Amino acid sequence: MKNIQTLLLSLMAIVGFSGSALAQEAMSLDQKVNEVFAAVTGPFVSLIFAPLPGTSFPWIVMWLVVAATIFTFYFGFVQFRFFKHAIQLVKGDYSDPNDAGEVSHFQALATALSGTVGLGNIAGVAVAVGIGGPGATFWMILAGLMGMATKFTECTLGVKYRNEYKDGTVSGGPMYYISKGFDELGLPGGKILAVLFSVFCILGALGGGNMFQANQAHAQIAGIVGDYPGWITGIIFAAVVFAVIVGGIKSIASVTEKVVPFMGLLYVGAALIILLVNFDKIGWAFGQIFDGAFTGLGVAGGFVGALIQGFKRAAFSNEAGVGSAAIAHSAVKTSEPITEGFVSLLEPFIDTVVICTMTALVITISGQLVMDPATGQFLLNDAGTAIQTIGGVSGVALTSAAFGSSISWFPYVLAIAVILFAFSTMISWSYYGLKAWTYLFGEGKTSELTFKIIFCVFIVIGAAASLGPVIDFSDAAIFAMAVVNIFALYFLMKIVKKELHSYSSRLAAGAIKKFKN
Amino acid sequence: MTSTIVVGLDGHGSGERALAHAEHLAKLIGECDLIVAYIVEWSPYSFQTPEENAERHKRREEEISTAKERVVDSSIEKLITSGLKATGIVRHGDVATALNAISEENNAIQIVVGRSSEGGFAKRIFGSATSNLVMSASVPVTVVA
Secondary structure: OHHHHHHHHHHHHHHHHHHHHHHHHHHHHHHHHHHHHHHHHHHHHHHHOOEOOOOOOEHHHHHHHHHHHHHHHHOOOHHHHOHHHHHHHHHOOOOOHHHOOOOOHHHHHHHHHHHHOOHHHHHHHHHHHHHHOOHHHHHHHHHHHHHHHHHHHHHHHHHHOOEEOOOOOEEOOHHHHHHHHHHHHOOOOHHHHHHHHHHHHHHHHHHHHHHHHHHHHHHHHHHHHOOOOHHHHHHHHHHHHHHHHOOOOHHHHHHHHHHHHHHHHHHHHHHHHHHHHOHHHHHHHHHHHHHHHHHHHHOOOHHHHHHHHHHHHHHHHHOOOOOHHHHHHOOOOOOOHHHHHHHHOHHHHHHHHHHHHHHHHHHHHHOOEOEEOOOOEEOEOOOOOOEOEHHHOOOHHHHHHHHHOOOOOHHHHHHHHHHHHHHHHHHHHHHHHHHHHHHHHOOOHHHHHHHHHHHHHHHHHHHHOOHHHHHHHHHHHHHHHHHHHHHHHHHHHHHHHHHHHHHHHHHHOOOOOOOOO | OOEEEEEEEOOOHHHHHHHHHHHHHHHHHOOEEEEEEEEEEOOOOOOOOHHHHHOHHHHHHHHHHHHHHHHHHHHHHHHHHOOOEEEEEEEEEOHHHHHHHHHHHOOOOEEEEEOOOOOOHHHHHHOOHHHHHHHHOOOOEEEEO
C-alpha cells in the first residue's frame, strides 16, 4: 500500500513540475498513438461492422437481434415466465442454508452486473441518443428485453460446463461450454471455436473492457480539471490496476466493489429525482421516443439510424450474447445450472431496461439535443453525423451536461462514478481476459503475469487515443466474441431446453425445495 | 432427560468466559450436553470481485478448518476432559440468526455468549451481534461479561 502511495505521489509530482513543456510533446505523442492505433485496427473494425449487402445495416447488429429473437421464441418467452422466479432465487428463497458461505445467486448477479453496469449506461447511451435520437431508446429497450433470453442461455451453459478444480476453485465460460458441449453432442470443431472465442475475448478485454473505460475516464477528469495529455491518466490508472491484479492488493478491489453498487443507486436515484421534478415532460419524452423510433425525427439515417444505434448500444451495454457474463456467473453455488440462467436474465433488465432508459430519458428531457421548434425535427451538427447539442458535446459529456442542467453539482458526482465504474469494469474484464488467456496458454505464474502486464499497457494506450478509433475497436472486439459465442449457442441450446423442461416440471410439481417464504 | 446448551465463541476472551460459564451451568444441571458454535460472519448479499467468487468455495473450506483448529476443537477437548459431553459446529452467516438456528435445531434450553467486542460505526447502526441475539432468540440467552 505504501509503495503505491509513493508511486502515485511521484507521478503527481512529475505531472505538476514538468507542466506545459511536457504537454506540447505529449500532445503529439497522443496523436501518434492515435494514428497507429486507428491504422492497425481499421480492417478488423470494417469487417465486423460491414453492412448487409445493399443496406447501411451492419450485419453484426442483425446477428445479435436475430439470436435474441430466436432464443426468446425457442424458450417460450422465458424472460417473462420466470422473471418472478428469478427474483425469488436472488432473494435466497431456494438457497440451502447449509450452503451459507458459498457464492450466492445474489453475489454472482452483483459481480456480473458490476462488470456490465458502467460506461455503457452513461456514455454509450449518450452516444446512441446523440446519433440516433430519442427513438434509439425504444430499440434499446426492445433489444434489452430480448437479450434477456440470450443471457439466460449462455449463463445456464456457463454453470453446467464449468471446471471445478481439486483445490476448490472454479473456472467457467464460453470456452469451456463450447468445447465440452460440442464433445458431448459429438459435434466437431468445438475446440477450434473455443480457441477463437478466447482470442476475441482477450481483444474484447483489452478494448471495451479496458481502452474504452480508460478513455472515457480520462475525458471525465479532463473535463473537470482542464485538458491535459491522456497518457498521464493512463499511467495512473494502470498503476492502480497493476497494484490490484498483479500486486494482489485486494483491499482496493473490494472497496470498489462496495462503492460501485452505491454509485449505481445514486445514479438511478438522481435520474429519478430529475424525472420527478420534470414529471410533466415524461409523457412528452416517451412521445419523442416512440415517434423517433419509427420516423427518426430527422436524425442521420432516419429510423434505421435510430434502430441501429439502439440495438448496438444495448448489446454493448448489457453484453448479452457476448459470453462475458457466462464467465462471471459460473462461480455460483447451485446444483441446478439453470437457476443461474434465470438469475442472469435479470442482468439485461437492470442494465438496459432500467438504467439505460433512465439516462436516455434524462438526456431527452434536459433539452440538450437541439430541435427546430418549427418542424419538430432535430438539427444535425455541421458534419451531419449526429444531432446538434448545446455546447457540441457527445458521449459521457452529454450525459453530464444533461444531469447538470437539473442538478448543477451532479457532474462532479458523475465524474467520480464514471471513474469508479471504469475501474470496476476494468477489474472484471481483466479477469475475463485472463480466463481466456489461461485457456489458450495454460495456467501458471508467468503466463498470467504476461497477460496482466499487457492489460496495463493497453490502459495507457486507451487513455491516450481519441474516442473514435477506441470506440470502434472496442465495439468490434466485443462483437467478435458474440459471433463465435452465438454460433455455438445455436448448437447447444437444445441442452438448455432439456434443463428447462426438467426444472420447470419439477418446480410445478413442488419438487424444488423452498427454504424461505 | 438430557438438556443442551449452545455456547457461542468468537475467538476472543469474552468467548472463553462464556465457555467457562456454560461449563459451570452444565455441571450444575447434571445431564447436560454442550454445543460449541463458531459463526463466521458472512452475508449472501455482499459484493465480491469475479476472482473472489471463483475462489469462494476454497476460502470457505479454509475458514471452517481454521475456526475448528484454532477455537472449536481445543474448547471441546477441554470440556470433554472435565467430564462433559460436547460437540462443535462451525457455520457461516449472521451471528445472531445462526446461533438461534443452531439452538432450535438441537432443542437447546439456553444460549451462552460473551459480550461482543465489536464497536464503532457499524454497531451504532446495526447493533451488536449479542444485542441482536438477545432480542431475536427463541430461547433464554445468557450474556457473560
